[in-house]
Amino acid sequence: MSYYFAIVGTxxxxxxEYEFGTSKQxxxxxxxxxxxxxxxxxxxLHSSLxxxxxxxxxxxxMHHRELHADSAGHSxxxxxxxxxxxxxxxxxxxxGAGAKFLxxxxxxxxxPAGSSRSSTAIGANPTSPATEEAIKMFFTEVYDNWxxxxxxxxxxxxxxxxxxxxxxxxxxxxRKYL
Numbered sequence: 001m002s003y004y005f006a007i008v009g010t011x012x013x014x015x016x017e018y019e020f021g022t023s024k025q026x027x028x029x030x031x032x033x034x035x036x037x038x039x040x041x042x043x044x045l046h047s048s049l050x051x052x053x054x055x056x057x058x059x060x061x062m063h064h065r066e067l068h069a070d071s072a073g074h075s076x077x078x079x080x081x082x083x084x085x086x087x088x089x090x091x092x093x094x095x096g097a098g099a100k101f102l103x104x105x106x107x108x109x110x111x112p113a114g115s116s117r118s119s120t121a122i123g124a125n126p127t128s129p130a131t132e133e134a135i136k137m138f139f140t141e142v143y144d145n146w147x148x149x150x151x152x153x154x155x156x157x158x159x160x161x162x163x164x165x166x167x168x169x170x171x172x173x174x175r176k177y178l
Contacts, residue, residue, distance in 0.1 A: 002033045002106045003178060004041040005170065007146070009158035010098040012049055014042070016161045020174045033106065045102045048083040048090045052102075055079050056094055078136050081127050089126040093139035095146070097157070101139050105178075138177040145169040 007016040019033065019041070033041065056079070079092040093101040107126050125131060149155070149166045 001108055001178070003174065004033070004045065004104040005142075005174070006042065006045050006102050006104075007161070008046070008049065008100045008102060011158050012046070013158055014160070015099065015158065016166070016170075017042070018167060018170050018174075020171060020178075022178055037106075041104055044085050044088055045090060045104055047085070048092070048102065049100070051083045051090075052079065052092050052094065052100055055082055055092075078139055080132055080135075091132075091135045091139075093136075093143065095143065099146070101142060101146075103135060103138070105135075134177045138173050141173040141177070142170055145173070 001022040003020050003022070005016075005018045005020070006014055009015045019038075056077070077094050079094060081089050082092050083090040088104050088106050091103045091105065095101070105126055145166060146161075149161055149163055150157075155161075
């Protein structure tokens with residue numbers, strides 16, 4: 001399974017991007033996006049921002065989503081899988097300050113040999129409860145690290161995050177949960 005993670009600011013500007021592959025079920029952590037698709041990842045994620053805002057502001061969805069309050073009292077929401085583009089699924093987490101964590105995940109193609117191993121993998125079914133829980137845990141850990149990164153007194157809202165420590169922590173969360 002391949003992943004493309006991006007943090008989008010309140011002005012729909014990219015703040016952070018990271019591409020990785022699964023480390024579970026014997027994965028090597030390398031993404032398997034083809035070169036033809038790799039350049040479309042950012043476009044696919046940004047095209048889902050309208051869906052994110054629709055879900056974010058719709059009253060009916062508020063009761064079906066999980067809320068998480070941080071120490072400052074801002075509530076964050078995990079919106080689950082919000083969009084699909086061909087074989088790419090987009091999951092979202094919105095922070096209380098309005099930053100959006102977007103994860104594009106592309107399940108591996110079906111194994112022609114019929115191996116049952118791929119059907120039990122977290123990424124085999126992108127909308128399964130196990131996959132949703134793993135993505136939620138990934139977002140929660142990244143959010144905790146995000147809060148620490150933006151607490152830097154030199155950080156300004158909607159500024160790109162270039163911290164190698166933050167990048168390493170996102171990578172570690174990806175290895176741990178996805």
